[in-house]
Amino acid sequence: MAATYDAIVVGGGHNGLVAAAYLARSGASTIVLEGRPKTGGAATTEAPWPDAPEYQVTRLSYVMSLMPPTIISELDLARHGYKIYPMGPYYQAFPEGGSIKLYADDAKRNHEEVSRWSKKDADAMPRWDAWLAGLAEVLGPLLLTVPPAIGSRRPRDLAGTLRLAWRHRGLDVRTIADVTRLMTMSIADLLDDWFESPQVKGALAVNGVIGTWAGPYSPGTAYVMAHHSIGDVGDGHLGNWGFADGGMGGVSAAIEAAARAHGVAIRTGSRVARLIIEGDRAVGVILDNGEELRAQVIVSTLHPRTVFLEQVGSEYLPDSFVSDIEHWKTRSGVVKINLALAELPDFTADPGSQLQEHHTGSVEMAPSMEYMERAFQDARNGRPAQFPFSDGVIPTTFDTKLCPEGSHIMSLFTQWVPADWSEKPHTGELEAYADRMIDCYNELAPNFTASILHRDIVGPYQMEQEYGLVGGNIFHGELSLEQLFHMRPAPGYADYRTPLTGLYYGSSATHAGGGVCGIPGWQAARAAIADKKAARRSRQLHRLTRRA
Ligand SMILES: Cc1cc2nc3c(=O)[nH]c(=O)nc-3n(C[C@H](O)[C@H](O)[C@H](O)COP(=O)(O)OP(=O)(O)OC[C@H]3O[C@@H](n4cnc5c(N)ncnc54)[C@H](O)[C@@H]3O)c2cc1C
Numbered sequence: 001m002a003a004t005y006d007a008i009v010v011g012g013g014h015n016g017l018v019a020a021a022y023l024a025r026s027g028a029s030t031i032v033l034e035g036r037p038k039t040g041g042a043a044t045t046e047a048p049w050p051d052a053p054e055y056q057v058t059r060l061s062y063v064m065s066l067m068p069p070t071i072i073s074e075l076d077l078a079r080h081g082y083k084i085y086p087m088g089p090y091y092q093a094f095p096e097g098g099s100i101k102l103y104a105d106d107a108k109r110n111h112e113e114v115s116r117w118s119k120k121d122a123d124a125m126p127r128w129d130a131w132l133a134g135l136a137e138v139l140g141p142l143l144l145t146v147p148p149a150i151g152s153r154r155p156r157d158l159a160g161t162l163r164l165a166w167r168h169r170g171l172d173v174r175t176i177a178d179v180t181r182l183m184t185m186s187i188a189d190l191l192d193d194w195f196e197s198p199q200v201k202g203a204l205a206v207n208g209v210i211g212t213w214a215g216p217y218s219p220g221t222a223y224v225m226a227h228h229s230i231g232d233v234g235d236g237h238l239g240n241w242g243f244a245d246g247g248m249g250g251v252s253a254a255i256e257a258a259a260r261a262h263g264v265a266i267r268t269g270s271r272v273a274r275l276i277i278e279g280d281r282a283v284g285v286i287l288d289n290g291e292e293l294r295a296q297v298i299v300s301t302l303h304p305r306t307v308f309l310e311q312v313g314s315e316y317l318p319d320s321f322v323s324d325i326e327h328w329k330t331r332s333g334v335v336k337i338n339l340a341l342a343e344l345p346d347f348t349a350d351p352g353s354q355l356q357e358h359h360t361g362s363v364e365m366a367p368s369m370e371y372m373e374r375a376f377q378d379a380r381n382g383r384p385a386q387f388p389f390s391d392g393v394i395p396t397t398f399d400t401k402l403c404p405e406g407s408h409i410m411s412l413f414t415q416w417v418p419a420d421w422s423e424k425p426h427t428g429e430l431e432a433y434a435d436r437m438i439d440c441y442n443e444l445a446p447n448f449t450a451s452i453l454h455r456d457i458v459g460p461y462q463m464e465q466e467y468g469l470v471g472g473n474i475f476h477g478e479l480s481l482e483q484l485f486h487m488r489p490a491p492g493y494a495d496y497r498t499p500l501t502g503l504y505y506g507s508s509a510t511h512a513g514g515g516v517c518g519i520p521g522w523q524a525a526r527a528a529i530a531d532k533k534a535a536r537r538s539r540q541l542h543r544l545t546r547r548a
Pocket of ligand 1: 010011012013014015016033034035036039040041042043059060061062063064065066270271272273301302306334336413463466467468469473474475476506507508509513514515516517
C-alpha cells in the first residue's frame, strides 16, 4: 500500500520548505521529499573540508534580500532562528590605485566617495537613486503578483489581465518609457547615460550580471540589476542585502523548523524518480528505490526540465508546453569559490588586515564594465575568463560562529566559464581558473594568497550533478526577458499551475524566482489551497442544486 498524504512536496530547497509550511498551515498532511542528505538546496551551509570541519561555508547562495516580510512573519521565521545582519558597502579597490565604497542608504557618504572619481557622477547619484526607487515602486509589487496568462480568453485569465492593467492605470508616459528602457537596455548603455567614471560604472554594473549568461553590454542586463535592487515588494520594505545568521543554510533551517512546527514530515535521502500520472492528473510519486507515495496535491520545486521532461514525461503534456521547456535557457557560467582565510585581505588602497568597514560588504573584482565584458566574452568564445569577475563577501565579519576565532570565511561568486562546462567536471581547469581569480585579489591585497588555508571550488558540473541546477544556472533558468513574468516557466503556466491537475510548480524557475525569496513556493501552495477551496465550494453547490 502506498503511503498517502494530502500534499507531497518534491525538493527540500527553501521554496519546497516554504510551500510545505503553508500547505500544512492550511491543514493538509504534508511531506517533503528531498534527494540530498540535507534540506536547503542552493541555500545551504556546509563544511566542505573533511580535515577542517570547524569551517562552515555558505556554499552556493551567500546573501539575502528578497524574502517578503509576509512570509517571514506568517511563518514566524524569527522565532525559528531567521536573523539577517545588514551588510556593509560595496567595495572595489583598483589595480591603478585607490578604491570606492558605495553605501545602500547613505547619500552623503556616497557623494563623498563618488566625488573622488567624478564630481559630476557624485551629483548624479541622488537622481539615479531616486529614479531607481521610482521604478522599484512599480516593479516591486509585481514580484508578488501572479502573472496572468496574457492572451488567454478564459474568464479567470481575462480577469487577471484586467486587474493588472487596472492596478497600473496611474502610470504615466514617462514611467512606461523608463520601465521599457530598463527591460530592454544593457546595464552598460544605461549607466553610460547617467555616469562618466569607469570606476563608478563598474561598481554599479555588478548587479546587472550576477548569475547571468550575459556581459554588461548585453540587452536585458539593466533589468537584472533592477531585480537585485528592488527594495519593496508591496507588503513592506525589504532589508538591504544582508548575511544570514548561520549562513544561507540558516535561512533553510529556520523555514524547515517552521514547517515541522506545522506538522510537515521531511524525508531527506529520498530521491523522486517519476511522478505517477493517471489520466490528466498527477496522483503520486515513485522514489528511486521503487517506493510509491500518493497525494491529491503535488508541488514540485525541481528544475523544469527535471520535473516535466524526466519525471512526468512529454507524453502527458501538451506539445507546445514540452517545446517551451525544451527551449528553456539555463546557462550561467558561474563558479563558486569558498575560502578559509587566516586573516582578512590587506588592501594596498586601504591598508590593514584588522576588521574594517570595507571588509563587511561586497569585496568586488569588477574594476570596470570592460573588465566584466572581457570575462564574459572569454567564456562565450569557449575559454574560462582570463581575469574573472567576482562578487566576494566575508560573512564572518558578522557571524563569527562559522569558523575558528581570528580566521575568516570568504565566498567568491565568480564568472564566467563556458556554458558547456556543466557537461563535464573540468576539474583541472577549474583549479587554474581559481588560481587566476585569487591572483586578481592578490594584486589588490598582497597578503591574500598566503592567507588561504583551504579552498572549495564548485563549478557548473557539480552544481548540476549534486544540487540539480541544470546547466549550472543559479536560478533554475536565466532571468532573460523572454523568461520573465508571464513567460516563466512557460506562457499559459505562469500561475504556479501546470498542464496536469493536482501538479503545482514552485521552483525558482517561476515568476519572482530566482533568489532566496520563498515567493515561488508560497505562490504554489496558495494556488493549491485556492483550488482545493474552489473544488469544495463547487461540490457543495452541486449538492445543493441536486437537492433543489
Ligand atoms: C552559486 C549560487 C549563488 C547564489 N547566490 C544567491 C544569493 O546570494 N542570494 C540569492 O537570493 N540567491 C542566490 N542564488 C540563487 C538561489 O540560491 C536559488 O534561486 C534558490 O536557492 C533556489 O531555491 P529552490 O528552492 O527554488 O531550488 P533548490 O534550492 O535548487 O531546491 C531544489 C531541491 O530539490 C532537490 N532535488 C533535486 N532533484 C530531486 C529529486 N529527484 N528528488 C528529490 N529532491 C530533488 C535538490 O537537492 C534541492 O534541495 C544563488 C545560487 C547559486 C547556485
